[in-house]
Amino acid sequence: MQAQFILSAASAADFPRTGLPEVAMVGRSNVGKSSLINALTKLKIARTSAAPGKTRLANFYKLQYPVPNPQSLYLVDLPGYGYARGGQDSVEEFEVLTRQYFDPAPDSGRRIAGVFHLIDARHPDLPQDAAAFEWLMRTQLPLAIVATKMDKLKQSEQATTVRTLERRLGVRVLPESVMKGTGFDEIVKQIRQWSGRL
Ligand code: GDP
Numbered sequence: 001m002q003a004q005f006i007l008s009a010a011s012a013a014d015f016p017r018t019g020l021p022e023v024a025m026v027g028r029s030n031v032g033k034s035s036l037i038n039a040l041t042k043l044k045i046a047r048t049s050a051a052p053g054k055t056r057l058a059n060f061y062k063l064q065y066p067v068p069n070p071q072s073l074y075l076v077d078l079p080g081y082g083y084a085r086g087g088q089d090s091v092e093e094f095e096v097l098t099r100q101y102f103d104p105a106p107d108s109g110r111r112i113a114g115v116f117h118l119i120d121a122r123h124p125d126l127p128q129d130a131a132a133f134e135w136l137m138r139t140q141l142p143l144a145i146v147a148t149k150m151d152k153l154k155q156s157e158q159a160t161t162v163r164t165l166e167r168r169l170g171v172r173v174l175p176e177s178v179m180k181g182t183g184f185d186e187i188v189k190q191i192r193q194w195s196g197r198l
Contacts, residue, residue, distance in 0.1 A: 001042075001063060001064065001065050001066070002063070002064045002066075003040075003041035003042060003043050003061055003062065003063050003064075003075075004043075004061065004062050005043065005059070005060075005061055006060040006061060006062050006074070007059075007060050008057040008058070008059050008060075009057060009058040009059075009060065009097075010056070010057055010097070011096075011097065011100065012097075012100035012101070014058075015058070015060075015100075015101070015104075015108070015110060016060055016074070016110075017108060017109035017110060018109065019109050019110070019111060020062070020072055020073055020074050020111070021073045021074070021111050021112075021113035021194070021195035021198045022060075022073065022074040022075075022076050022110065022111060022112050022113060023073060023074070023075055023076065023112075023113050023114050023115070023116065023191050023194055023195065024076045024078055024101065024102075024112060024114075024115045024116070025037065025075065025076065025077055025078060025115075025116045025118060025146075026078045026081075026098070026115060026116070026117050026118065026132065026136065027080060027081075027117065027118030027119065027132075027146075027148075028080055028081055028082040028118075028119075028120070028126065028128055028129060028132075029080030029081065029082055030080070030120075031080065031118045031119065031120050031148055032118065032120070032148035032149055032178060033077060033080060033118050033148075034077070035148075035178040036118070036146065036148065036176065036178055036187075037059075037061065037075065037077050038178075039178050039181070039184060040063075040075065040184060040187065040188065040191075041061050041063065041075065043061070056079050056097070057079065057097075058076055058077065058078050058079065058097060058101055059076070059077040060074050060075075060076055060077075061074065061075045061076075061077070062074055062075075063075055063191075065192065069192075071192055071195055071196065073113065073191065073195040075191070076101070078097075078098055078101060079097060079098065081095075081098075081128060081132060082126075082128040082129075102136075102139050102141070111198050112141055113142070113194040113195045113197065113198050114141060114142040114143070114144070114190070114191070114194030114195075115136055115139070115141050115142065115143045115144075116143075116144055116145075116146045116174075116187070116190075117129075117132065117133055117136055117143060117144070117145050117146070118145075118146045118148050119145055119146070119147055119148065119165070120147075120148055120149055121147040121148060121149050121150050121152065121153055121158075121161050121175065122149060122152050122153065124147070124161060124164070124165055133145075133169060142194055142197075143171050144171055144172040144173070144174060144190055145165055145166075145169060145171060145172070145173040145174065146173075146174050146175075146176055146183075146187060147161065147162060147165060147173055147174065147175045147176065148176055148177075148178075149177060149178075149179070150175045150176060150177040150180070150182065150183065151177040151179045151180045151182075158175065161175075162175050172190070174186050174187055174190065
């Protein structure tokens with residue numbers, strides 16, 4: 001697999017229009033999205049930081065899988081939500097960019113293959129996440145949950161958390177821990193399966 005950073009989009013005009021399948025990642029600030037993207041791309045460029053809520057851009061990465069099943073796609077890192085630290089304006093800006101992202105014009109040359117909604121396994125019941133999930137469901141795109149930071153749960157809580165989320169939300173839940181390096185294989189399989197459908 002080869003990965004490269006393509007661009008950071010501040011508005012819809014910046015989105016690439018190559019027609020490559022896109023898999024989007026959405027989640028609350030600090031959920032562990034940059035860490036996961038670093039792990040999946042094996043690049044150290046998705047900015048991880050202890051000061052959440054600062055990234056207001058959509059970052060596009062191109063992933064290329066080699067033979068025997070060659071595949072190219074974009075992994076798209078959308079701005080984190082749930083942090084108003086930058087003030088009302090930055091919240092609005094985030095909403096506009098995300099709405100623009102999920103509402104491509106028919107002639108835009110863009111194809112969204114699927115969406116990962118990242119949820120912190122320790123906090124599966126946050127109202128901001130519930131609102132974001134409902135919003136994402138309405139796009140009618142293929143959607144799966146990634147339950148992040150599974151290492152923070154006791155062994156005995158891990159399976160229950162995944163099952164409870166799956167039952168409540170009615171979509172697939174993929175557990176992962178960047179700290180332990182677990183869960184990536186299933187995420188990559190899902191990325192490739194979605195992309196292969198387009
Ligand atoms: P983002 O704001 O969603 O991009 O979140 P980051 O990737 O920057 O991660 C936020 C914080 O959570 C950082 O301090 C990370 O080191 C930490 N973190 C991310 N993934 C994991 C994980 O799997 N386990 C643990 N224990 N911490 C994690």
